[in-house]
Amino acid sequence: MKFVKFLLVGIFFGIVLVKSEAVSWYRIFEMFKFQSFHMYGIIGSAVMLGAFGIWAMKKIKLKNTEGRRIHLPPKDRGFVRYIVGGTIFGLGWALAGACPGPMYILVGTGVTSMLIVIGAAVLGTFTYGLLKDKLPH
Numbered sequence: 001m002k003f004v005k006f007l008l009v010g011i012f013f014g015i016v017l018v019k020s021e022a023v024s025w026y027r028i029f030e031m032f033k034f035q036s037f038h039m040y041g042i043i044g045s046a047v048m049l050g051a052f053g054i055w056a057m058k059k060i061k062l063k064n065t066e067g068r069r070i071h072l073p074p075k076d077r078g079f080v081r082y083i084v085g086g087t088i089f090g091l092g093w094a095l096a097g098a099c100p101g102p103m104y105i106l107v108g109t110g111v112t113s114m115l116i117v118i119g120a121a122v123l124g125t126f127t128y129g130l131l132k133d134k135l136p137h
Helices: 004-019 025-032 038-059 079-097 098-106 114-136
Strands: none
Touching: 004 098, 025 079, 025 114, 079 114, 098 114
16 A cells, blocks of 8 residues: 555656657657657756756755655766766667656557567666676776
8 A cells, every 4th residue: 555656656657658659659769860859858858857856855955755864976977888878778769669667658558569678678687687797887
């Protein structure tokens, strides 16, 4: 019963993503071909809202559900890591037609082929877990 609120927020988030067409393969394809501003507008709005939210959270000294002040660690300055990671993420997004969150939403909308993508994502995560001690971080 404790996690019902998180389930409801997830369902609401899924509805918003579907209604905004953020999970549409055609919208994603347009974005990667630079044919439409739609997805860039959604992503840009999310970045601005996130930046404002973090600023406000620091300003009002927001506390978590356990009553402790939320602490954000300093940002890592490893620029190359972000470029490589972002490129791999973007290639996976372009190939699959969905980033990790919407994969589950698409299954819920009846796109059962996303189960293959979810399986591949789980396999990739498992492989990373096996190799992470051998990779540069």
